Amino acid sequence: MIKTVGAATIGPKHRASCHCGRVVLELDLPDGIVDPRRCDCSICRRKGAIVASVPLSGITILQGADVLRLYQFNTGTARHWFCSHCGIYTHHQRRSNPEEYGYNVGCLEGVNPYDLGPVPTRDGVNHPADRKP
Numbered sequence: 357m358i359k360t361v362g363a364a365t366i367g368p369k370h371r372a373s374c375h376c377g378r379v380v381l382e383l384d385l386p387d388g389i390v391d392p393r394r395c396d397c398s399i400c401r402r403k404g405a406i407v408a409s410v411p412l413s414g415i416t417i418l419q420g421a422d423v424l425r426l427y428q429f430n431t432g433t434a435r436h437w438f439c440s441h442c443g444i445y446t447h448h449q450r451r452s453n454p455e456e457y458g459y460n461v462g463c464l465e466g467v468n469p470y471d472l473g474p475v476p477t478r479d480g481v482n483h484p485a486d487r488k489p
């Protein structure tokens with residue numbers, strides 16, 4: 357549970373935005389930033405974002421639903437959303453847990469994700485959903 361990042365305080369409802377500001381989300385973060393991580397899967401290694409999770413009910417799109425675009429690949433389970441104007445990834449419905457969104461910690465208003473210090477990197481090459489039980 358991370359409630360402060362550098363000088364920023366994570367509110368129970370915290371806004372997030374894309375770079376151009378057309379997309380604005382409200383995140384329910386009663387426990388702050390939960391489980392921030394990087395991932396080395398084919399898409400995360402390219403985008404490089406630090407991601408944390410919320411339940412699907414934890415993201416409300418306040419503005420910009422019309423400019424969000426959906427990108428899907430491979431099994432098509434995960435739904436990756438990005439702003440069609442500035443290209444910034446804002447959030448995605450997770451493949452490992454479709455009941456959750458991952459969101460771009462760097463989009464949280466006032467938060468510099470580099471102030472988190474080192475964060476773990478998930479093994480996305482051997483995706484949890486592909487592992488044998």
Ligand SMILES: [Zn+2]
Pocket residue numbers: 374375376377378379439440441442443444
């Ligand atoms: Zn944008």
